[in-house]
Amino acid sequence: MPEMTKQRPKHLALNEIRLPLAGFASILHRVSGAGLFLLLPLLIWLLQLSLGSTQASTEMFTAVTGNWLVKLILLGLIWAFFHHFCMGIRILLIDIHVGVEKQQAHNSAVAVMVVSLALTAIFGLKLLGGF
Amino acid sequence: MQRLVVGAGYGLKDWLAQRITGVVMAVFTLIIFGAALGGAMSSREAWQAFMANGFIRFLSFLFIVSLCYHAWVGVRDIWMDYLNSAALRLFLHVLTLLALVGYAGWAIQIIWRL
Numbered sequence: 001m002p003e004m005t006k007q008r009p010k011h012l013a014l015n016e017i018r019l020p021l022a023g024f025a026s027i028l029h030r031v032s033g034a035g036l037f038l039l040l041p042l043l044i045w046l047l048q049l050s051l052g053s054t055q056a057s058t059e060m061f062t063a064v065t066g067n068w069l070v071k072l073i074l075l076g077l078i079w080a081f082f083h084h085f086c087m088g089i090r091i092l093l094i095d096i097h098v099g100v101e102k103q104q105a106h107n108s109a110v111a112v113m114v115v116s117l118a119l120t121a122i123f124g125l126k127l128l129g130g131f
Numbered sequence: 132m133q134r135l136v137v138g139a140g141y142g143l144k145d146w147l148a149q150r151i152t153g154v155v156m157a158v159f160t161l162i163i164f165g166a167a168l169g170g171a172m173s174s175r176e177a178w179q180a181f182m183a184n185g186f187i188r189f190l191s192f193l194f195i196v197s198l199c200y201h202a203w204v205g206v207r208d209i210w211m212d213y214l215n216s217a218a219l220r221l222f223l224h225v226l227t228l229l230a231l232v233g234y235a236g237w238a239i240q241i242i243w244r245l
Contacts, residue, residue, distance in 0.1 A: 034209060037202045040234055048241045051179055058175060085160065088153050095150065 022109035029087040032080035039077055042070075071127060078123045082116040145204045152197035159194040162187075183245040195238045199231040 019027065036043075049061035064070055090108050093099055099108045125131060166172075171181040181187060206227050214220045 030205075030209065033202075033205045037206050040202070044234060044238050044241070047238065050175075051182055051241055051245060053179075085157065088157065092150060092153070 020106070021113075022105050025083075025087060025090075025109040025112050028083055029091075032084040032087075035080045036077065036084060039073065042073065043077070074127055075120070075124050078127065079116065079120040082119040082123075083112065086112040086116045149201060149204050152201040155193055155197040156201065159190050159197075162190065179245065182242060188242055188245070191242045192239060195235055195242070199235045203228060203231050 046061065046064065049057045049064065052058065052061070065074070090099070090112050093108070094105070099105055163171075166181055170177060172178050182191065207224055210220050210223045210227070214223070
């Protein structure tokens with residue numbers, strides 16, 4: 001059998017693999033989840049400051065969220081949240097056999113990318129003081 | 132004897148838990164967005180009063196527990212997928228678990244102190 005002569009194990013060249021868009025959106029689900037996990041302490045800390053009862057916590061919250069580096073991180077987390085959220089809904093729909101066909105799955109992956117980027121733009125503008 | 136240190140038997144349970152916790156978080160998030168549109172974040176006082184509401188505290192507790200369980204399954208899957216060393220995997224599994232349990236305690240005391 002010709003299959004038996006193939007080189008095993010097969011090592012995947014991650015830099016050469018070109019994923020279809022649905023695969024790319026899927027790996028971003030993992031990347032965004034990992035990012036949200038890694039920066040969870042920052043988010044809990046901000047929650048603590050926002051719910052603190054002292055004047056000091058109010059000032060600290062304003063100072064921290066006013067920092068441009070923190071704003072940049074939060075912008076990334078906003079994208080991570082919306083991508084993870086939208087992709088999660090796509091996964092749930094596919095679980096109940098909605099949009100399983102190849103073209104539909106491609107279209108829903110495009111929709112996830114577009115919607116999450118659009119929501120990131122809206123909330124990002126709010127974060128950066130656009131409105 | 133060579134033993135496989137990757138277990139079996141928790142696949143379906145975790146798959147289901149990942150969906151349930153995801154839905155809980157999604158619903159809570161939509162409630163928060165709705166409340167924000169209704170002015171719950173218009174001032175510090177409004178935000179604190181909203182979060183101190185008994186029902187919201189009940190829901191935010193469920194959110195925190197769901198988040199930590201969801202993150203545990205997700206991050207554990209990342210370690211399982213990419214790390215070949217069982218020792219390193221065990222180390223990072225324990226580290227992840229300890230971090231998430233600590234985060235849960237920290238976040239819960241923030242909302243229940245209100």
